[in-house]
Amino acid sequence: MIKIVQCWDDGVEDDIHLCEILRAKGARATFNLNSGLHGAQRGNSWRYRDCKDVYRLAKGELVANYDGFTIANHSVSHPRPTQIPIAQWKSEVEDGRKQLQDIFGQEILGFAYPFGDTNPEVMDAVREAGHVYARGVANATPCFPPADPMHFLADCHFASPDFWDRYKRAKSAGSPVFYFWGHSYEMVTEEDWNAFSGKLDRINADPDAVWANLPDLFCGSQA
């Protein structure tokens, strides 16, 4: 049996459609959110690859949209962790965790480094704030267990051309976990969404695969 885990960053509008698909397919997922970037209206937008404007969800729609999924901390305001003073980084981490716990009423145990940017000092701050794992952006197969949970790398990005090669490699290596990540705004066309939906179908058709929640890998199952 292999546990399948996934996480998605930045709390954007396309997460609404993503969550609908994940619910329809019975897939578990974690969403890495920035507590300080959700205002009264959708905003904090940027242009993705010159093809669409990406908006963060409004604060008031977060709880309903992510109902049933796991929330993890992605810092308050998405700075580059190694580029700001460590005291400021500690506030980004600690305040982000507290604010997300207040919004969602669930214990926040996971973390994802903004831009995948980290160093030992940055990792210590994340660990000391009460997180049990933290994700970077490089790849590692097999991905579990990581040598240091504060430097937990996924097998691959969801749209990686070698997604299924890595899936097979993880299984043949006897890995207990296969882990992918991404941003929903990277799905631009109907074909992109269909391709992702097809991936979930293929995983669901694998009798060896079972969806799992990321923090449970480090804490045991918490219903």
Ligand SMILES: [Zn+2]
């Ligand atoms: Zn991000």
